[in-house]
Amino acid sequence: xxxxxxxxxxxxxxxxxxxxxxxxxxxxxxxxYDVDFPEAQxxxxxxxxxxxxxxxxxxxxxxxxxxxxxxxxxxxPSGSCTAMVTHHFEELFHKEPEFLDLARRIAPRxxxxxxxxxxxxxxxxxxxxxxxxxxxxxxCHALRELKVREGPxxxxxxxxxxxxxxxxAAEECCGFGGTFAVKFEDxxxxxxxxxxxxxxxxxxxxVVGVDSSCLMQIGGALSRAGIPVKxxxxxxxxxxx
Amino acid sequence: xxxxxxxxxxETLFDGKLQLAIYSSTGRxxxxxxxxxxxxxxxxYQELREQARLIKKHTLENLDWYLEQLESNxxxxxxxxxxxxxxxxxxxxxxxxAKEKQARLIVKxxxxxxxxxxxxxxxxxxxxxxxxxxxxEYIIQLAHERPYHIVAPALHKTRxxxxxxxxxxxxxxxxxxxxxxxxxxxxxxxxxxxxxxxGVSGANFLVADSGAIVLVENEGNARLTTTLPKIHVxxxxxxxxxxxxxxxxVFLKLLGRSATGQPLTVYTSMLSGPRRGSEIDGPDEFYxxxxxxxxxxxxxxREKRESLYCIRCGACLNTCPVYRKIGGHSYPxxxxxxxxxxxxxxxxxxxxxxxxxxxxxxxxxxxxxxxxKIDIPKLxxxxxxxxxRAKQREGQGRLExxxxxxxxWMMQHPKLYEIAGMxxxxxxxxxxxGWIRRVPAPMNQGPLRGWMSQRDLPPLPAKSFRQMWRTRxxxxxx
Amino acid sequence: MSRDHxxxxxxxALGRSAGQAAAEPPAARLRVPEADIESRVxxxxxxxxxxxxxxxxxxxxxxxxxxxxxxxxGKAAVASNAAFLAECGIGSLAGVRSGFHDRDELKAAxxxxxxxxxxxxxxxxxxxxxxxxSSAEEAxxxxxxxxxxxxxxxxxxxxxxxxxxxxxxxxxxEVSSSMVLITGxxxxxxxxxxxVRGVHGPGEIHVVVV
Numbered sequence: 058x059x060x061x062x063x064x065x066x067x068x069x070x071x072x073x074x075x076x077x078x079x080x081x082x083x084x085x086x087x088x089x090y091d092v093d094f095p096e097a098q099x100x101x102x103x104x105x106x107x108x109x110x111x112x113x114x115x116x117x118x119x120x121x122x123x124x125x126x127x128x129x130x131x132x133x134p135s136g137s138c139t140a141m142v143t144h145h146f147e148e149l150f151h152k153e154p155e156f157l158d159l160a161r162r163i164a165p166r167x168x169x170x171x172x173x174x175x176x177x178x179x180x181x182x183x184x185x186x187x188x189x190x191x192x193x194x195x196x197c198h199a200l201r202e203l204k205v206r207e208g209p210x211x212x213x214x215x216x217x218x219x220x221x222x223x224x225x226a227a228e229e230c231c232g233f234g235g236t237f238a239v240k241f242e243d244x245x246x247x248x249x250x251x252x253x254x255x256x257x258x259x260x261x262x263x264v265v266g267v268d269s270s271c272l273m274q275i276g277g278a279l280s281r282a283g284i285p286v287k288x289x290x291x292x293x294x295x296x297x298x
Numbered sequence: 299x300x301x302x303x304x305x306x307x308x309e310t311l312f313d314g315k316l317q318l319a320i321y322s323s324t325g326r327x328x329x330x331x332x333x334x335x336x337x338x339x340x341x342x343y344q345e346l347r348e349q350a351r352l353i354k355k356h357t358l359e360n361l362d363w364y365l366e367q368l369e370s371n372x373x374x375x376x377x378x379x380x381x382x383x384x385x386x387x388x389x390x391x392x393x394x395x396a397k398e399k400q401a402r403l404i405v406k407x408x409x410x411x412x413x414x415x416x417x418x419x420x421x422x423x424x425x426x427x428x429x430x431x432x433x434x435e436y437i438i439q440l441a442h443e444r445p446y447h448i449v450a451p452a453l454h455k456t457r458x459x460x461x462x463x464x465x466x467x468x469x470x471x472x473x474x475x476x477x478x479x480x481x482x483x484x485x486x487x488x489x490x491x492x493x494x495x496x497g498v499s500g501a502n503f504l505v506a507d508s509g510a511i512v513l514v515e516n517e518g519n520a521r522l523t524t525t526l527p528k529i530h531v532x533x534x535x536x537x538x539x540x541x542x543x544x545x546x547x548v549f550l551k552l553l554g555r556s557a558t559g560q561p562l563t564v565y566t567s568m569l570s571g572p573r574r575g576s577e578i579d580g581p582d583e584f585y586x587x588x589x590x591x592x593x594x595x596x597x598x599x600r601e602k603r604e605s606l607y608c609i610r611c612g613a614c615l616n617t618c619p620v621y622r623k624i625g626g627h628s629y630p631x632x633x634x635x636x637x638x639x640x641x642x643x644x645x646x647x648x649x650x651x652x653x654x655x656x657x658x659x660x661x662x663x664x665x666x667x668x669x670x671k672i673d674i675p676k677l678x679x680x681x682x683x684x685x686x687r688a689k690q691r692e693g694q695g696r697l698e699x700x701x702x703x704x705x706x707w708m709m710q711h712p713k714l715y716e717i718a719g720m721x722x723x724x725x726x727x728x729x730x731x732g733w734i735r736r737v738p739a740p741m742n743q744g745p746l747r748g749w750m751s752q753r754d755l756p757p758l759p760a761k762s763f764r765q766m767w768r769t770r771x772x773x774x775x776x
Numbered sequence: 777m778s779r780d781h782x783x784x785x786x787x788x789a790l791g792r793s794a795g796q797a798a799a800e801p802p803a804a805r806l807r808v809p810e811a812d813i814e815s816r817v818x819x820x821x822x823x824x825x826x827x828x829x830x831x832x833x834x835x836x837x838x839x840x841x842x843x844x845x846x847x848x849x850g851k852a853a854v855a856s857n858a859a860f861l862a863e864c865g866i867g868s869l870a871g872v873r874s875g876f877h878d879r880d881e882l883k884a885a886x887x888x889x890x891x892x893x894x895x896x897x898x899x900x901x902x903x904x905x906x907x908x909x910s911s912a913e914e915a916x917x918x919x920x921x922x923x924x925x926x927x928x929x930x931x932x933x934x935x936x937x938x939x940x941x942x943x944x945x946x947x948x949x950e951v952s953s954s955m956v957l958i959t960g961x962x963x964x965x966x967x968x969x970x971x972v973r974g975v976h977g978p979g980e981i982h983v984v985v986v
Binding site: 319322323326327342346349352353356357359360361362363364365366371375376381382383387431432433434437450451452453455456457460476477479480483484487488491492505507508509510516517518519521522525526536541542543544545546547548550551558560561562563564565566567568569570571572573574575576577578579580584588590594595597598 | 777778779781782783785786787788789790792794796797798799801802804805806807857876877878879882883887902903905910911912915916917920938939942943946947948949950952953954955956957958959960961962963964965966967968969970972974975976977978
């Protein structure tokens with residue numbers, strides 16, 4: 058019996074970057090997992106939590122826990138959404154024993170995609186091919202909360218035809234920060250421009266990341282500046298043949 | 299900015315020269331710190347951080363005991379302790395002391411605590427001349443400005459700015475070479491040191507078992523301030539306490555490295571009272587002013603108490619991508635950067651600058667470099683929650699609250715969520731070559747307007763993931 | 777009274793009562809490495825030189841004295857009352873004034889001197905630090921006011937680092953009102969992060985180990 062993986066695609070990927078979710082599913086199936094998509098899923102509640110609306114965040118988080126309560130592995134193409142569940146649900150439910158308990162039981166089953174591949178599936182070579190020079194952006198939540206740093210680089214190293222060139226400001230925030238991007242748009246934009254300047258200095262054709270939110274921020278800034286560098290989620294690179 | 303913020307933010311963002319000054323100075327400090335805490339150079343860095351955190355936690359949890367122990371030991375060594383509830387009491391004490399001793403000239407070494415209480419300005423009103431002697435503080439004092447950074451007060455000033463300031467305030471025109479500017483300051487200030495009646499310093503640490511203050515610096519002005527004048531007054535917040543002199547082995551290893559990448563700053567002074575017995579020099583009188591000014595209130599908040607662990611190294615400022623764009627003067631209080639963002643609302647009230655806890659992308663770089671492991675992002679999130687609740691109590695922010703309630707309700711109903719997604723996809727303009735550059739004027743409102751002002755929008759796909767999943771073919775293993 | 781007010785607020789904040797003892801603090805963390813004297817000297821010199829300080833290994837007390845003479849070069853100097861300096865014959869050198877016990881006289885002499893000569897109570901090898909403890913033998917101003925500071929010390933006083941110092945001397949405040957750790961020449965980077973030496977303290981430092 059193949060092990061079962063439930064996709065937690067995240068609202069952003071669901072609505073704006075579906076190809077990322079599909080690429081993730083393709084890769085997991087090729088590895089032999091039985092992949093399902095619990096249709097009732099929507100969001101992890103992070104937007105409300107980050108905006109200071111904890112009651113509303115709890116409402117959405119409870120829905121998440123109910124949807125995924127029986128899942129074995131829950132895999133997400135996002136560091137920030139994964140970290141929301143694994144690092145912040147406890148704080149949210151510290152006064153609700155039933156959901157606190159559920160959150161504690163479910164959290165260990167939730168994995169960011171690159172970490173799932175390396176730590177659970179224990180593979181680093183997906184047989185992928187991507188010809189070209191890319192650079193890598195370290196998404197903040199993935200980097201600092203989930204300690205995702207060497208992992209994606211190991212995976213990219215096995216991609217045939219791919220050359221990875223590091224940018225100098227790889228670990229600097231791209232400026233997305235959820236509602237920060239639209240509440241403090243001038244500062245957010247300035248941070249994005251610093252990031253894309255760093256990207257351009259590498260001469261890479263594409264920038265790879267583990268979070269679509271960052272890629273949307275960076276891609277939007279690149280496009281606005283008329284710079285023809287692509288943004289690609291690591292799931293898409295690893296599914297590429 | 300979509301949120302109401304100080305105009306200074308916008309002004310700073312569009313000042314190219316200032317942006318360069320901030321970015322390069324903080325960048326250099328960041329690099330120096332990184333080298334100094336590298337695992338080859340300081341293999342037990344993480345262990346030291348944890349130890350520092352535990353010591354601070356313990357000390358604050360038993361603060362009354364340590365305050366009394368400090369007082370007892372200061373007195374045993376011939377010094378005096380002055381307890382001040384707020385800045386007003388500090389000024390009253392100093393004014394009274396100056397009057398009693400007929401002191402006119404006060405020299406000061408760098409102290410953010412004295413900045414916090416506007417000491418210099420208030421002393422001026424009492425007719426006292428208080429001269430800053432740290433080069434950066436001296437420059438901004440002449441310019442009548444607030445410090446730009448906790449450790450580097452004149453970070454925003456170029457050599458040309460300094461030349462201009464010296465020209466206008468010292469009558470020395472046209473000197474733009476930093477080495478010569480420093481010589482000028484040295485000469486002017488040397489006279490002040492030699493003639494000062496009272497030396498006022500801060501304190502990096504208050505050592506309970508020793509009745510001592512510890513001062514770290516690179517220039518020598520703190521040593522001169524605390525050695526030459528006959529009276530030394532050290533002003534420090536009550537949170538500066540550490541239990542034992544031996545704990546300096548932990549804290550001194552972290553402070554210099556975190557602040558400027560130095561294993562030790564040039565001078566570290568441990569001072570415990572007026573000169574004794576056969577000692578030839580040093581002050582005749584020694585006062586430790588213990589300042590509350592709201593610290594006891596922060597202490598009472600268990601969840602945010604760790605804000606008081608701060609040893610004022612400035613590492614969080616150097617690493618913060620937001621500080622590096624908006625600069626020190628965009629913050630409402632003397633403490634800027636991430637530490638400023640968490641303590642300002644606590645000291646001055648959450649509703650005074652409601653935007654402040656939100657001016658962060660929550661990247662977490664600050665928490666990563668904090669030598670005492672303050673979880674700044676966690677505290678920012680708590681403060682955000684407090685701000686929204688305060689707003690609701692005051693009947694403000696109704697629209698946003700309603701928006702999130704609606705959103706939360708929708709997120710419990712997948713079908714509605716799917717329909718909303720389809721509707722958004724239908725009304726968005728098509729993207730010609732990938733990304734959307736412009737949206738129609740009626741749509742260009744609120745968050746969308748905020749987004750579009752800085753970057754393009756990705757094209758909305760014809761079908762969402764969940765729609766595509768329904769007709770997707772499974773992949774075979776291998 | 778503010779004292780009572782503040783202590784009351786602190787106790788209320790912590791749920792503690794007056795006279796309540798403190799909990800046990802975390803154990804003090806001191807790690808003292810093994811190192812023989814020669815390696816300490818090497819380490820000290822390396823660290824001092826990295827900070828643009830000058831170093832000299834003196835074969836004898838006379839040799840140390842000769843170094844001082846070369847620095848003096850006809851200039852005015854003040855020397856502290858350290859016994860070790862006396863052993864090196866510093867006090868009797870031309871241009872060197874020492875034996876001060878009056879604060880104001882010492883201040884005037886130091887303010888006019890081109891060179892300040894002291895010994896050092898200890899040195900810290902890992903950081904290139906001189907440990908100066910104020911006493912009748914060592915006044916604070918001598919290593920502070922003149923633009924050049926020369927320290928002459930015996931090698932036996934070199935410790936591995938701060939941890940060893942605090943192990944040997946857990947309560948410096950019992951011994952003196954002032955202990956200053958001097959690590960290199962005075963410096964600032966306050967203007968455009970450009971390094972400038974000799975701001976307020978000595979811009980030049982010499983460490984001679986016998």
